[in-house]
Amino acid sequence: MATEFHNLQDMQHAASLVTKVFIQRDYTEGTVCRFQTKFPTELDNRIERALLEQTVKTLNSYYVEAEKVGGQSYLEGCLACATAYIAFLCMETRYEKVLKKISGYIQEQNEKIYAPRGLLLTDPIERGMRVLEISVFEDRGSSGSSPSSSMSSCNTAR
Helix, strand or coil, X not given: CCXXXXXHHHHHHHEEEEEEEEEEECCCCCXXXXXXXXXXXXXXXXXXXXXXXXXXXXXXXXXXXXHCCCHHHHHHHHHHHXXXXXXXXXXXXXXXXXXXXXXXXXXXXXXXXXXXXXXXXXXXXXXXXXXXXXXXXXXXXXXXXXXXXXXXXXXXXX
């Protein structure tokens, strides 16, 4: 089973990156931002399927909320045009507020669910909204053999 870490700092100091798993965007309903809920096989013994699916579904619902067009979006657009977009120097748009909410949610999920299992979610905004990246870490002390030890065993075999 995966090595348990208590917080993100412990994981970054005591673990080495093993691999990265990518959950792709789902374009079946158009270009609205949503990610596939298919469970990656690389995470089989790392996290429960239901936990990952719940995280992805929550992120998908936040992105739907961010892209929803309503009265506030309309007023923000009118204000932007009326002020030559100078208004956005003084205020946050509803979209930016939801993106901050998503970043907070990902940070919370990393601390409570993913870091203790040796995993780390990366905010999709950092990857151009193309993928949901999950980094898989392993405890440095538990790795089987280091590259230098395998090199020395090759040298002694000669």
